[in-house]
Amino acid sequence: MTRIFDMVRAPPEKQMRARYHYRRMPRDEISAALDALDLTVGQFSRMIGARYNGPEDSTVQKWLDGKLDPPTHLPVLLALLALPCGVETAKAAAEAYITEDSE
Numbered sequence: 079m080t081r082i083f084d085m086v087r088a089p090p091e092k093q094m095r096a097r098y099h100y101r102r103m104p105r106d107e108i109s110a111a112l113d114a115l116d117l118t119v120g121q122f123s124r125m126i127g128a129r130y131n132g133p134e135d136s137t138v139q140k141w142l143d144g145k146l147d148p149p150t151h152l153p154v155l156l157a158l159l160a161l162p163c164g165v166e167t168a169k170a171a172a173e174a175y176i177t178e179d180s181e
């Protein structure tokens with residue numbers, strides 16, 4: 079079986095290497111960005127579809143507490159929200175895809 083894997087495995091010089099290394103956005107920068115955008119953790123969570131079952135059970139809060147690594151695309155998202163009408167546009171776009179639970 080090992081021979082089969084050796085046959086399909088690329089030689090070391092052809093194996094893919096990471097092209098980029100991403101630094102995670104520090105939690106103080108996340109907090110400052112949310113403050114600057116005038117968004118609460120709950121509002122931001124709803125907008126991006128992140129888990130939010132109150133302050134104790136929130137993906138975004140776990141980023142802020144250092145319990146969970148934030149996604150690498152977070153700085154881009156927050157920069158786009160900082161553009162003129164960015165938050166309002168994002169809220170409208172998110173609301174178009176949010177439905178309330180019927181239970």
